Amino acid sequence: MKSLTRRVSKIKTVPQKKRDGPGISRRSFVKSLGGIGAGTVFLSTGIAKRAAAQYGPVYTDGLSAEQLTDMYTTMLKIRLWETKIKDLILAGGFRGVAHLYVGQEAIAVGVCSALRKDDYIASNHRGHGHLIAKGGDLGKMLAEITHKATGYCKGYGGSLHITDISLGILGMNGVVGAAHLFAAGAAYGIKVKGTDQIAVSFGGDGSLQNSFFTSAANAASAWKLPWIAVIENNAFQIWVRSSDVYGTQDLARRADGFGIEGRVVDGNDVLSVYNVARYAVEKARAGNGPTVIECKTYRWYDHYGAGGARIGVDGAFGLGYRSDRELRDWMAKDPIVRFRKFLVSEKVLTEERAEEIVAEVRQAVEDAAKFAEAQPVPKPEDGLLNVFAEGSVPLHNS
Numbered sequence: 001m002k003s004l005t006r007r008v009s010k011i012k013t014v015p016q017k018k019r020d021g022p023g024i025s026r027r028s029f030v031k032s033l034g035g036i037g038a039g040t041v042f043l044s045t046g047i048a049k050r051a052a053a054q055y056g057p058v059y060t061d062g063l064s065a066e067q068l069t070d071m072y073t074t075m076l077k078i079r080l081w082e083t084k085i086k087d088l089i090l091a092g093g094f095r096g097v098a099h100l101y102v103g104q105e106a107i108a109v110g111v112c113s114a115l116r117k118d119d120y121i122a123s124n125h126r127g128h129g130h131l132i133a134k135g136g137d138l139g140k141m142l143a144e145i146t147h148k149a150t151g152y153c154k155g156y157g158g159s160l161h162i163t164d165i166s167l168g169i170l171g172m173n174g175v176v177g178a179a180h181l182f183a184a185g186a187a188y189g190i191k192v193k194g195t196d197q198i199a200v201s202f203g204g205d206g207s208l209q210n211s212f213f214t215s216a217a218n219a220a221s222a223w224k225l226p227w228i229a230v231i232e233n234n235a236f237q238i239w240v241r242s243s244d245v246y247g248t249q250d251l252a253r254r255a256d257g258f259g260i261e262g263r264v265v266d267g268n269d270v271l272s273v274y275n276v277a278r279y280a281v282e283k284a285r286a287g288n289g290p291t292v293i294e295c296k297t298y299r300w301y302d303h304y305g306a307g308g309a310r311i312g313v314d315g316a317f318g319l320g321y322r323s324d325r326e327l328r329d330w331m332a333k334d335p336i337v338r339f340r341k342f343l344v345s346e347k348v349l350t351e352e353r354a355e356e357i358v359a360e361v362r363q364a365v366e367d368a369a370k371f372a373e374a375q376p377v378p379k380p381e382d383g384l385l386n387v388f389a390e391g392s393v394p395l396h397n398s
């Protein structure tokens, strides 16, 4: 185990702020990692030392075999639970809408593994992964998505509004970018209360296009709020390629103008994401303000639903706005396959155990689907319950 933690500590971390600075060039640093898709990404000992000095603390150092296995299991939960939803949509009779997160699992798991249960997350329309990584229940989530009376929001909200305050989940949200303002608001509340919690917002590359992020970033910077904005850059805003509508390649640079530290990370490498998230969390808990983390990634399915997908086949092909080849290139960087290879090569898991976990998660997903299927739909006569508040609101003195 000792040697594991030592070797895990050599995982890459490339803070954008320093990557063009003196010392090891970004090019030779990345080259030393063995390249994207290489599975394990160790640095040689000499470079690791210099990288730690140049690129800051390496938090993956302290991860136990149990934590690493949990991260693998949670990524699989997201993958297989959403794959089930895709198959249900294709089989027909699926009630509701779903923006699938498959391909981006390393981001939700890397970030949420760095958080405490009492920290907050505010999620967007592609948020199932965030919720599962923060401890959301697979059965209750599926019941909500299929509008059943025992779902998270009693079937009223569907995929886009799942909330569980007891887990710090402030809700998914269909309004692009709004999560940033929600989380910054929660971070303001944390500051007023004087606790050491953190509030994280998840948004896509499109979430920087309107004023929610601007307002949130401005306030978070001015008041040093414990806010972390995670930008999941999956290259598209619906069917529009982000590189066609942004003048900058690294969206983390948007943070510069607000005086906020912006970092770029490989969003398909769960340990790299964890490392930079943990850095931002430690910084915010110590009262040193916000961070914007841009994670480069790719979604495997269409913007929503299951267009171009088939039952039993991963990925959505034949879509007009992207090439199958581009999708296949990204599927070759599958964050779960990469992490599993790493865990097996580090002897955290055997191939047999890794496969057993797949079977266990598959069973949990089937159980969740059976649970959701058996749940009742809300009664029409209850349609106006939970819409209006009951009781009275005390008058304000001033």
Ligand SMILES: Cc1ncc(C[n+]2csc(CCOP(=O)(O)OP(=O)(O)O)c2C)c(N)n1
Pocket: 125, 126, 174, 175, 176, 177, 203, 204, 205, 206, 207, 210, 234, 236, 237, 238, 303
């Ligand atoms: C304020 C607002 N504007 C427009 C939309 C329509 N809309 C829904 S998703 C989406 C694109 C979001 O892209 P991105 O933030 O990159 O997230 P991704 O879907 O790629 O995960 C848009 C424009 C919306 N829901 N809310």
Ligand SMILES: [Mg+2]
Pocket: 204, 205, 206, 232, 233, 234, 235, 236, 237, 238
């Ligand atoms: Mg996007």
